[in-house]
Amino acid sequence: KAGVTQTPRYLIKTRGQQVTLSCSPISGHRSVSWYQQTPGQGLQFLFEYFSETQRNKGNFPGRFSGRQFSNSRSEMNVSTLELGDSALYLCASSPPGTGGTEAFFGQGTRLTVV
Amino acid sequence: AQSVAQPEDQVNVAEGNPLTVKCTYSVSGNPYLFWYVQYPNRGLQFLLKYITGDNLVKGSYGFEAEFNKSQTSFHLKKPSALVSDSALYFCAVRDIQRGGGNKLTFGTGTQLKVEL
Numbered sequence: 001k002a003g004v005t006q007t008p009r010y011l012i013k014t015r016g017q018q019v020t021l022s023c024s025p026i027s028g029h030r031s032v033s034w035y036q037q038t039p040g041q042g043l044q045f046l047f048e049y050f051s052e053t054q055r056n057k058g059n060f061p062g063r064f065s066g067r068q069f070s071n072s073r074s075e076m077n078v079s080t081l082e083l084g085d086s087a088l089y090l091c092a093s094s095p096p097g098t099g100g101t102e103a104f105f106g107q108g109t110r111l112t113v114v
Numbered sequence: 115a116q117s118v119a120q121p122e123d124q125v126n127v128a129e130g131n132p133l134t135v136k137c138t139y140s141v142s143g144n145p146y147l148f149w150y151v152q153y154p155n156r157g158l159q160f161l162l163k164y165i166t167g168d169n170l171v172k173g174s175y176g177f178e179a180e181f182n183k184s185q186t187s188f189h190l191k192k193p194s195a196l197v198s199d200s201a202l203y204f205c206a207v208r209d210i211q212r213g214g215g216n217k218l219t220f221g222t223g224t225q226l227k228v229e230l
Contacts, residue, residue, distance in 0.1 A: 006157075033216055033217065035218075042220060042222050043204065043220040048217060058217075092218075102160070102163070105159070105160075106157050108155075108156070110155070
């Protein structure tokens, strides 16, 4: 079974631009969560999608948004990029029926804002 | 809100010696606790979880963790460390959300360095 796939793996963007990151969950997983990892703030929850609906949201500004498609693939978008948005963005998927007790992470997308 | 704390930024241990990476938690209700490992420029890999039941949880790669309710701790252990265990380790707790859902709150991470 294929794991969680995130594309692209690396990205360099300029301040003020916008970016879209993609996450394909493990087949059969309907829950997709996004996390931001930085040296200063550690791992922080961005949001979670389940069956195309945002179920939870972390404390990030409205520049950070996401969506989920009917095939459970998810995208997150960051508009008006700031230098502080440079981070590793991790996606995790969870299988149904586990009550959130299992999360499988992708390898992440390394975003650098210059 | 649920939270976990990892009091050590770095743990150094000699290969072959036992290792312990510490984690304490603060939750309301029953905790769902996890350990993940991260290698450089990689995502997180699941090691083990505690949901309920036996306080000693066995996981991947020979790791185990001991759940201690009275001390609100969930320390990660391995009887004999390997150089290849050198990585960043995260303790996490499932943060119960009103509408359900899968949100993990992570500790700050502990860098484990195993030396020959």
